[in-house]
Amino acid sequence: MIMIRRLTIWIACMTVGFLMMAVVLAGAAHAQGAAQSPAPDAAGAWHGAVATPAGDLRLGLNLTRDASGQLTGAITSPDQAPEPIPVANVTAADGRLAFDVPEIHGRYEATWNPTAQTWDGTWRQGAALKLVLAKGPVTALNRPQVPAKPYPYKEEEVSVLSAPGVTLACSLTTPTGKGPFPGVVMITGSGAQDRDEALAGHRPFLVISDHLTRHGVSVLRCDDRGFAKSTGVFAEATSLDFAKDTEAEAAFLRARPGIDAKRVGLIGHSEGGLIAPLVAVADPKIAFIVLMAGPGVPTAQLMAAQRAAIAKASGVDAALVARNEALLDQINAVVVKAADTASAKAAAEQVARAAYPNAPQAMIDSQLAAVTTPWYRWFIGYDPAPTLAKVKAPILALDGTKDVQVVASQNLPGIRAATQANKDVTIVELEGLNHLFQTAGTGAPAEYGKIEETVSPKALDVMTDWIVKHTAH
Numbered sequence: 001m002i003m004i005r006r007l008t009i010w011i012a013c014m015t016v017g018f019l020m021m022a023v024v025l026a027g028a029a030h031a032q033g034a035a036q037s038p039a040p041d042a043a044g045a046w047h048g049a050v051a052t053p054a055g056d057l058r059l060g061l062n063l064t065r066d067a068s069g070q071l072t073g074a075i076t077s078p079d080q081a082p083e084p085i086p087v088a089n090v091t092a093a094d095g096r097l098a099f100d101v102p103e104i105h106g107r108y109e110a111t112w113n114p115t116a117q118t119w120d121g122t123w124r125q126g127a128a129l130k131l132v133l134a135k136g137p138v139t140a141l142n143r144p145q146v147p148a149k150p151y152p153y154k155e156e157e158v159s160v161l162s163a164p165g166v167t168l169a170c171s172l173t174t175p176t177g178k179g180p181f182p183g184v185v186m187i188t189g190s191g192a193q194d195r196d197e198a199l200a201g202h203r204p205f206l207v208i209s210d211h212l213t214r215h216g217v218s219v220l221r222c223d224d225r226g227f228a229k230s231t232g233v234f235a236e237a238t239s240l241d242f243a244k245d246t247e248a249e250a251a252f253l254r255a256r257p258g259i260d261a262k263r264v265g266l267i268g269h270s271e272g273g274l275i276a277p278l279v280a281v282a283d284p285k286i287a288f289i290v291l292m293a294g295p296g297v298p299t300a301q302l303m304a305a306q307r308a309a310i311a312k313a314s315g316v317d318a319a320l321v322a323r324n325e326a327l328l329d330q331i332n333a334v335v336v337k338a339a340d341t342a343s344a345k346a347a348a349e350q351v352a353r354a355a356y357p358n359a360p361q362a363m364i365d366s367q368l369a370a371v372t373t374p375w376y377r378w379f380i381g382y383d384p385a386p387t388l389a390k391v392k393a394p395i396l397a398l399d400g401t402k403d404v405q406v407v408a409s410q411n412l413p414g415i416r417a418a419t420q421a422n423k424d425v426t427i428v429e430l431e432g433l434n435h436l437f438q439t440a441g442t443g444a445p446a447e448y449g450k451i452e453e454t455v456s457p458k459a460l461d462v463m464t465d466w467i468v469k470h471t472a473h
Helices: 016-025 204-214 239-255 271-282 299-314 318-337 341-355 361-371 374-379 385-390 408-418 445-450 457-470
Strands: 044-052 055-065 071-077 081-086 088-093 096-101 106-113 118-125 127-135 154-161 167-174 181-187 218-222 259-269 289-292 395-400 425-430
Touching: 044 118, 055 127, 055 445, 071 088, 071 096, 106 127, 154 218, 154 239, 167 204, 167 239, 181 204, 181 239, 181 271, 204 218, 204 259, 204 457, 218 239, 239 259, 239 271, 239 374, 259 271, 259 457, 271 289, 271 385, 289 457, 299 318, 299 408, 318 341, 318 361, 318 374, 341 361, 341 374, 385 408, 395 408, 395 457, 408 425, 425 457
Parallel strands: 181 218, 181 259, 259 289, 289 395, 395 425
Antiparallel strands: 044 055, 044 127, 055 071, 071 081, 088 096, 096 106, 106 118, 118 127, 154 167, 167 218
């Protein structure tokens, strides 16, 4: 279940929604309306948090009055994405506040609590969750690794043509000095991602790109098709489409003046670590690939381990986890076989309704929307091993011991087994790092936004040293 983000981030959250549905229907706290009472002007900044199985997600609401007195504004979620999302149909009268968020199909309804001086209400986005808003802005996040301009290298906006109707908006960074330089194309994880792979107030791809470019490697990073400044339709794409986009990006980078076409490789994070081997097999000119928390086992197995690890790190009841797994096994089986999205939804709804006969239809629809897309139906049936076995380029595979999204103890051995025929494979398990390669406590996604570090220096150094070594003349 995703509270604010337009689409899910990385592989992890794609099916946590059914676990959230189990929690809610098992008796998760709903907002208790306070007695109606005169309330202050709702204009201004407000902040609060909603509880999910993955931890609390902070929300910010900013309302202003236009010339006619009508309230307008936007919400933000610093633990997921900092960009504001407009609200609509704002009403504030008689001690009640309500608004819609059409872009993500959300709604908030609350009453004023004069004792606590808060709006006590319910956030609805499929499930209904308690959300209390207090006066004041959301706490600013400290991100010390974000590089400050001016950079000691060249940065430019470029466009890459991919499939018909798909133009990818990208940033290209090039070291100073005499080239030609080796190059890297960065591949984002699942969900609609911008070129910085922004999440929880972090911009990991920007930090990685900055580090590599300062060490003599040119980097191309792009907004996903149909997201941010790129054109195309994200919702209709699968991992195979994103692989085609990556092929186009690599060809573009090889053709750039100042880039050594024989030393251009790929860095893929999470789903990007699934895409990189696909591209390396299709394009023998790829010089190397780096897999950051890339899958090494069938994705259905990966996601089952992921949900179990997230639930354990988040303290979710084991019985709910077991019920969730049984339901998802059934849903995955029917959606993989479905001929199209409509038939997938019909079959999956029958399974979900049998498991939760009293669940509101909106809740069922919200969760099925995530697991019946073309992307999910392809992804959940994929086994990366046969493709990994065909990769002839050098491979660096990294994962953290506290990664609960792509569990290192499951996936690194899978990568090792699949790549036995490749004589240049380096596999590194990084102690104490999570899925974002941050130094972590539990590794739970709820920690991502609370950790100031964006990418561990040891992860940056391992990756950079290996790339520099493999691209040396």
